[in-house]
Amino acid sequence: GAVVSQHPSRVICKSGTSVKIECRSLDFQATTMFWYRQFPKQSLMLMATSNEGSKATYEQGVEKDKFLINHASLTLSTLTVTSAHPEDSSFYICSARVPGLAEDTQYFGPGTRLTVL
Amino acid sequence: GESVGLHLPTLSVQEGDNSIINCAYSNSASDYFIWYKQESGKGPQFIIDIRSNMDKRQGQRVTVLLNKTVKHLSLQIAATQPGDSAVYFCAENIRGGSQGNLIFGKGTKLSVKP
Numbered sequence: 001g002a003v004v005s006q007h008p009s010r011v012i013c014k015s016g017t018s019v020k021i022e023c024r025s026l027d028f029q030a031t032t033m034f035w036y037r038q039f040p041k042q043s044l045m046l047m048a049t050s051n052e053g054s055k056a057t058y059e060q061g062v063e064k065d066k067f068l069i070n071h072a073s074l075t076l077s078t079l080t081v082t083s084a085h086p087e088d089s090s091f092y093i094c095s096a097r098v099p100g101l102a103e104d105t106q107y108f109g110p111g112t113r114l115t116v117l
Numbered sequence: 118g119e120s121v122g123l124h125l126p127t128l129s130v131q132e133g134d135n136s137i138i139n140c141a142y143s144n145s146a147s148d149y150f151i152w153y154k155q156e157s158g159k160g161p162q163f164i165i166d167i168r169s170n171m172d173k174r175q176g177q178r179v180t181v182l183l184n185k186t187v188k189h190l191s192l193q194i195a196a197t198q199p200g201d202s203a204v205y206f207c208a209e210n211i212r213g214g215s216q217g218n219l220i221f222g223k224g225t226k227l228s229v230k231p
Contacts, residue, residue: 006160034218041125043206043221044161093160105151106219108160 002098003027006109013084014117020080021112023094029074030096034106035067038091050077084116125204127226136194136229140207140222145188147209151219152181152192156203164192164205194227202229 003026013019023033031052036044048069049057056069068080081088091113095106130136142150148169153161167174167181167190174181180193190207204226208219 004160043223045221046218049218091158095160105163105166107163108153111158111160113158 002096002107004030004094004096004107004109006092006094006112008112009110010113010115012115012117015085016083018080018082019084019114020078021092021094021114023077023079023096023109025075025096028096028098030077030098031074032097033071033077034095034097035069035077035079036093036095038093038111040091044093047079052077081114084114086116089114089116125224125226127228129228129230130197132197132199132229132231134197136192136197136201136227138192138194138205138225138227140190140192140225142188142190142207142209142220142222144209144211144220145185146211147220149210150181150183150190151208151210152179152190153206153208153221154201154203155206155224161206197227197229199229199231202227 005024005026007022011019033050035047037047038044046059047062050069050071052071052074058064066082071077091111093108093111095108097106151166152164154164155161165176165179165181167183172183178195182191194201204224206224207222210219
């Protein structure tokens with residue numbers, strides 16, 4: 001099946017620093033990737049849609065200057081949390097649409113646990 | 118933001134029994150539905166999907182039922198095993214919707230007793 005990886009799996013940083021999270025499609029090319037955030041015991045909330053070669057589309061209420069998304073290649077999208085604060089601590093998960101399958105099917109990465117001290 | 122006091126609905130079953138997890142969706146225009154399994158500290162794992170032109174689809178040990186009249190989706194797991202313990206999310210999508218965005222339900226925690 002389609003494999004999506006994320007790096008790092010876990011990161012702890014100080015308040016005010018920036019953190020970059022990578023999402024890679026390992027065995028396919030993904031023109032569209034999605035970034036979600038999940039707080040404890042809650043569902044996944046879509047943050048933004050990442051499109052290869054163009055600007056990301058952000059959901060309402062998500063600050064695009066705080067959560068920078070770059071989709072520079074067909075296998076890599078990055079999410080940078082800038083000037084992170086403790087309230088940004090969360091589980092960040094990416095997904096990718098798999099070409100050739102049902103257009104709506106998304107496969108998810110393993111997630112990145114961000115803790116901001 | 119985070120809701121204080123929020124907890125997931127929990128379904129507790131005995132190993133070997135069948136499990137039924139329910140989901141109500143809100144958008145009558147949704148035409149594609151997916152069930153995901155999420156284990157603690159991991160990303161969601163695709164289980165099974167169904168399109169709105171079907172009312173039932175079977176996989177290995179899992180069956181998804183769709184009732185469009187009452188906007189209800191269910192996941193049936195046969196002979197539930199300890200490895201099935203996880204949080205299960207339903208997700209809906211509108212074909213041709215905003216780049217295929219999925220809308221996730223709140224989730225149900227399945228706990229399997231040995």
